[in-house]
Amino acid sequence: MAGSTRVSATASSTVAAHALQPGNGTSLTREAWRRFRRHRLALAGAAILALLTLGVLVGPFLWKLPINEIDFAVKLKGPSFAHPLGTDDLGQDLLARMMYGGRISLAVGLAAMLIAVIVGTLIGAVAGISRGSVDAALMWLTNLFLALPQLPMLLLIIFLFRDPLKAMFGPEVGIFILIVAVIGGFSWMPVARLVRAQFLSLREKEFVEAARALGASTPRTVVRHILPNALGPVIVAGTIDVAAAIIAESTLSFLGLGFPPDIPTWGRILFDAKDHLDIAPHWAVIPGAAIFLAVLSINYLGDGLRDALDPRKVM
Amino acid sequence: MSRYLLRRLLLVVPSVIGISIVLFTVLALAPGDPFEELATNPAIPPEVRANLRTQFGLDDPIHLRYLRWFGSMAQGDWGFSFASRIDVDKLILQRIPVTLFVIGSSQVLALLIALPVGVFAATRPYSIFDQIANTLAFIGFSLPTFFTGILLILLFSIHLDWLPFVYRADISATGWRWYWEHLRQAIMPVTVLGLFQAASWTRFVRSSVLDVIRLDYVTTARSKGLAEQVVVVKHVVRNALIPVVTLVALQLPAVFGGAIITEQIFRVPGIGSLLISAILANDTPVIMAVTFVLAILVILFNLLADLIYGWLDPRVSYR
Numbered sequence: 001m002a003g004s005t006r007v008s009a010t011a012s013s014t015v016a017a018h019a020l021q022p023g024n025g026t027s028l029t030r031e032a033w034r035r036f037r038r039h040r041l042a043l044a045g046a047a048i049l050a051l052l053t054l055g056v057l058v059g060p061f062l063w064k065l066p067i068n069e070i071d072f073a074v075k076l077k078g079p080s081f082a083h084p085l086g087t088d089d090l091g092q093d094l095l096a097r098m099m100y101g102g103r104i105s106l107a108v109g110l111a112a113m114l115i116a117v118i119v120g121t122l123i124g125a126v127a128g129i130s131r132g133s134v135d136a137a138l139m140w141l142t143n144l145f146l147a148l149p150q151l152p153m154l155l156l157i158i159f160l161f162r163d164p165l166k167a168m169f170g171p172e173v174g175i176f177i178l179i180v181a182v183i184g185g186f187s188w189m190p191v192a193r194l195v196r197a198q199f200l201s202l203r204e205k206e207f208v209e210a211a212r213a214l215g216a217s218t219p220r221t222v223v224r225h226i227l228p229n230a231l232g233p234v235i236v237a238g239t240i241d242v243a244a245a246i247i248a249e250s251t252l253s254f255l256g257l258g259f260p261p262d263i264p265t266w267g268r269i270l271f272d273a274k275d276h277l278d279i280a281p282h283w284a285v286i287p288g289a290a291i292f293l294a295v296l297s298i299n300y301l302g303d304g305l306r307d308a309l310d311p312r313k314v315m
Numbered sequence: 316m317s318r319y320l321l322r323r324l325l326l327v328v329p330s331v332i333g334i335s336i337v338l339f340t341v342l343a344l345a346p347g348d349p350f351e352e353l354a355t356n357p358a359i360p361p362e363v364r365a366n367l368r369t370q371f372g373l374d375d376p377i378h379l380r381y382l383r384w385f386g387s388m389a390q391g392d393w394g395f396s397f398a399s400r401i402d403v404d405k406l407i408l409q410r411i412p413v414t415l416f417v418i419g420s421s422q423v424l425a426l427l428i429a430l431p432v433g434v435f436a437a438t439r440p441y442s443i444f445d446q447i448a449n450t451l452a453f454i455g456f457s458l459p460t461f462f463t464g465i466l467l468i469l470l471f472s473i474h475l476d477w478l479p480f481v482y483r484a485d486i487s488a489t490g491w492r493w494y495w496e497h498l499r500q501a502i503m504p505v506t507v508l509g510l511f512q513a514a515s516w517t518r519f520v521r522s523s524v525l526d527v528i529r530l531d532y533v534t535t536a537r538s539k540g541l542a543e544q545v546v547v548v549k550h551v552v553r554n555a556l557i558p559v560v561t562l563v564a565l566q567l568p569a570v571f572g573g574a575i576i577t578e579q580i581f582r583v584p585g586i587g588s589l590l591i592s593a594i595l596a597n598d599t600p601v602i603m604a605v606t607f608v609l610a611i612l613v614i615l616f617n618l619l620a621d622l623i624y625g626w627l628d629p630r631v632s633y634r
Binding site: 146153159 | 453603
C-alpha cells in the first residue's frame with residue numbers, strides 16, 4: 001500500500017512537472033518573457049505603470065507638502081514652481097493630493113482584483129470539476145450576476161452600507177473595505193466563466209487522466225494538475241480587472257459616492273474639479289490623465305501578457 | 316423560430332425573480348429601520364412602535380416580506396418618492412424616454428463606427444490602418460466616460476463655445492428649431508457613450524472577422540469569382556457577427572453604467588441622474604425602483620440580443 005502511494009505521488013508530480021515546464025526548468029517562463037518582450041507597447045505599459053507605482057509610493061517622502069494645507073492666496077493656480085501640478089479651490093497642493101490619491105486608487109484596483117480572481121477561480125473550479133446540478137446552479141448564479149447592472153448595484157450597496165461600516169472601521173478603512181468588497185464582488189464572473197471553460201477542456205486531457213489513473217484524489221488533481229495549467233488566462237483577466245476596478249472606484253468617487261471629501265482619490269479630485277472647468281482646467285485634466293494613463297498601461301500590459309501566456313493566441 | 320422565442324421568454328422569468336431576490340436581500344440585510352426615529356422619540360411608547368412594526372409586517376418572516384414586496388412591485392405599486400412627492404412609477408416613466416433615446420442613439424453611433432472600421436481593419440490585418448484603428452480602440456476603452464465627457468465640455472463648450480453642456484428638457488423653441496436644439500444638446504452625451512462602446516466593439520468585430528475570414532467557405536466564395544465586397548459583406552460579416560452579438564449583450568450592464576455617468580455629467584434628465592439624485596437625497600423607494608428597472612432593461616436588451624442571434628444564426632433556433 002505504502003509503495004503504491006509513493007509510486008503514484010512521484011508519477012503524478014512528474015506528470016505535473018511535464019505539463020508545467022516541458023524540458024528544462026525555466027524555459028516556459030523564458031519563452032513567455034520572450035513573447036512578452038516582442039510586444040513593445042506592453043513593455044511601455046509595464047514601464048509607465050512601474051513609474052506611476054514608484055511615484056505614488058516614494059513620492060510623498062520626497063514631496064513633503066501636506067495634502068490638506070489650505071492657502072487661499074494661491075487658489076486655483078496653474079502649475080508653478082511651488083506647486084508643480086497647480087492648486088485647487090482651497091489652494092491645496094495637487095501634486096501631494098495626486099500622490100496620496102494614487103496610492104488609494106492603485107490599492108483599490110489590486111485588492112478588488114484579488115477578490116475577483118479568488119472568488120472567480122473558486123466558483124469556476126468547483127463548477128468546472130463537478131458535473132450536473134452544482135455546475136448548473138453555479139453557472140446560473142454567474143449569469144445572474146452578469147446580468148445585474150454593476151454601477152447601480154454598487155451605488156445601491158454603498159448607499160445602504162456606508163454608514164454602519166464607517167462607524168465600525170472609521171471613515172477611511174470602512175469605505176475602503178466596502179468599495180473593494182463591492183467592486184470585487186461584482187467582477188468575478190468573467191474569471192469564473194474562464195476558469196470553468198479551462199477546466200472543462202483540461203479535465204479531459206491525457207495528463208489529467210494519467211494523474212487520476214495513478215490514484216490522485218480529485219482535490220490533488222485540481223490543485224496540482226488542472227489549476228496551474230488554467231492560470232494563464234486568469235492572470236490576463238486579473239490584469240484587466242485591475243484597470244476595471246480603478247475605473248469603477250474613480251467612477252464612484254466622481255459621482256461623489258466613493259471616498260469622503262477629505263480623502264483625495266483621483267476620481268474625487270476630478271469630481272471636485274468639474275465645477276471649475278472654465279477657470280482651472282488643469283485641476284480636472286491632471287487626475288483624468290492619471291486615471292487614463294494607469295488604465296491604458298494596465299490594458300496594454302494585459303494585452304502583452306495574453307500574447308505571452310496564451311500560446312494558442314499567438315500567430 | 317416561435318418555439319425559440321417562447322423558450323427565451325420563459326428564461327426571462329427566473330432572471331427577473333433572481334434579480335428581485337438579490338435586490339430584496341440587499342435591502343433586507345441593510346441596517347436601518349424605517350421606525351428608527353420613533354425609537355428615539357420619548358413621546359412614543361415602545362408598544363406603539365411594536366404595534367406599527369406588526370401592522371406593516373416588518374416582523375414577518377423574510378420570505379413573506381419578499382413575496383409581499385414582489386407582489387406590489389408586479390402590480391405597479393412602487394411606492395412614493397420622499398423627495399419629489401410623486402409616485403415612483405410616474406417619476407420613472409417621465410425619465411425613461413430620455414435615457415432610452417441617449418442609449419439608443421449612442422449604440423447606433425457605436426455600430427456605425429465599429430462595424431466598418433472593424434471589418435476594414437480585419438480584411439487588411441497589420442496594415443497601417445489596422446494599427447491605427449487598434450491603437451485608437453485601446454485608447455478609447457481606456458478613457459473613462461467621465462473623463463471623455465469633461466474633455467469634450469472643455470473643448471466644445473468652454474473653449475470653442477459650440478455646444479451647450481447642460482441638457483434641457485424644456486426647450487421653448489418650436490418646429491425645426493426645437494429639433495435642432497435637441498440634437499445639439501444630445502451630441503456630446505451620445506458621442507461620449509458611443510465612442511466608448513465603439514472602441515470595444517471595433518476590437519470584437521476585428522477579431523471575429525479575422526477568425527472567419529480564413530475559413531474554407533470564404534475561399535470557396537472567392538474562387539467562385541464573387542466580388543471581394545460581396546464575399547465580405549454577405550459571407551464573412553454575417554457569420555462574424557454571431558460572437559459579436561454575444562459579447563455586446565454581455566457588455567450591456569456596462570452601457571447602463573456609462574449612461575448613468577454621462578447623464579450625470581451633462582445633467583441629462585434620465586433615470587441615471589434620477590438614481591444619483593435619489594441616493595444623495597436618501598430617497599430609498601426611488602433608488603430601489605430605478606435599480607430594478609435598470610436590471611429589467613438589461614434583461615430585455617439581452618432578450619433582444621438573443622433574438623438577433625437567432626436571426627443571424629438560424630441553427631440556434633432549431634436546437
